[in-house]
Amino acid sequence: MTKQSVNLVNHPLVQHKLSLMRDKDRSTKGFRELLNEIGMLLCYEVTRDLPLEMVDIETPVAAMKAPKIAGKKLTLAPILRAGVGFLDGMLALVPSARVAHIGLYRDPETLQAVEYFFKAPQDVLERIVILLDPMLATGNSACAAVSLLKSRGARDIRFVCLLAAPEGIARFQDECPDVPIWTAAIDERLNDHGYIVPGLGDAGDRMFGTR
Numbered sequence: 001m002t003k004q005s006v007n008l009v010n011h012p013l014v015q016h017k018l019s020l021m022r023d024k025d026r027s028t029k030g031f032r033e034l035l036n037e038i039g040m041l042l043c044y045e046v047t048r049d050l051p052l053e054m055v056d057i058e059t060p061v062a063a064m065k066a067p068k069i070a071g072k073k074l075t076l077a078p079i080l081r082a083g084v085g086f087l088d089g090m091l092a093l094v095p096s097a098r099v100a101h102i103g104l105y106r107d108p109e110t111l112q113a114v115e116y117f118f119k120a121p122q123d124v125l126e127r128i129v130i131l132l133d134p135m136l137a138t139g140n141s142a143c144a145a146v147s148l149l150k151s152r153g154a155r156d157i158r159f160v161c162l163l164a165a166p167e168g169i170a171r172f173q174d175e176c177p178d179v180p181i182w183t184a185a186i187d188e189r190l191n192d193h194g195y196i197v198p199g200l201g202d203a204g205d206r207m208f209g210t211r
């Protein structure tokens with residue numbers, strides 16, 4: 001199967017906000033607000049190609065045909081915990097989206113993803129699923145999440161992250177060649193503990209103030 005693309009979102013607003021988030025002195029409040037704002041901007045990009053259909057409406061002045069989004073509806077699927085940081089911003093733009101929660105944490109020794117929760121809408125197979133996690137490091141969590149979604153029948157999946165390591169992109173594209181990626185940056189590498197360098201540290205801990 002041909003590998004889907006990596007879409008680098010280099011809009012100045014996204015890049016500026018990401019730099020603010022990387023700063024080790026950014027407060028928990030600031031970090032969370034920025035992730036939410038970037039979520040909104042990335043939602044704009046990942047939905048750019050949604051098909052439109054022309055429908056009849058009446059303005060106060062005249063009848064017209066106007067474009068509305070057609071076809072499949074959206075499910076937003078955050079990987080807990082850090083993926084939740086994108087959710088409110090995206091739901092502000094797509095308020096009727098359904099939400100699938102995917103509970104995964106990364107074992108600090110093995111770096112394998114450990115599942116602890118999964119709840120998806122019944123009709124997830126009929127929807128476009130936007131998988132959310134700010135960090136694509138080894139790729140283990142994102143691959144495990146795609147496999148859970150596919151086990152429920154999801155076929156049309158897109159992955160949105162904030163930062164990606166080249167190692168994570170390679171692994172994800174190998175295992176999930178049918179899932180395109182949107183990211184705000186591709187960093188240099190992973191360190192010995194599987195953290196993205198230069199990265200921004202542990203996204204979940206920074207967002208919830210747990211370290």
Ligand SMILES: O=P(O)(O)OC[C@H]1O[C@H](OP(=O)(O)OP(=O)(O)O)[C@H](O)[C@@H]1O
Pocket residue numbers: 079080081082083104105106107111113133134135136137138139140141142168194202203204205
């Ligand atoms: O690509 P990977 O190597 O799998 O790493 C990325 C994962 O690590 C972080 O989650 P973490 O396990 O820290 O859980 P948390 O969000 O609850 O802190 C991050 O939010 C991703 O889910």
Ligand SMILES: O=c1cc[nH]c(=O)[nH]1
Pocket residue numbers: 082135137194195196197199200201202203204
């Ligand atoms: O750099 C990293 C790698 C995995 N998870 C994070 O939150 N940060």
Ligand SMILES: [Mg+2]
Pocket residue numbers: 202203204205
């Ligand atoms: Mg974490």
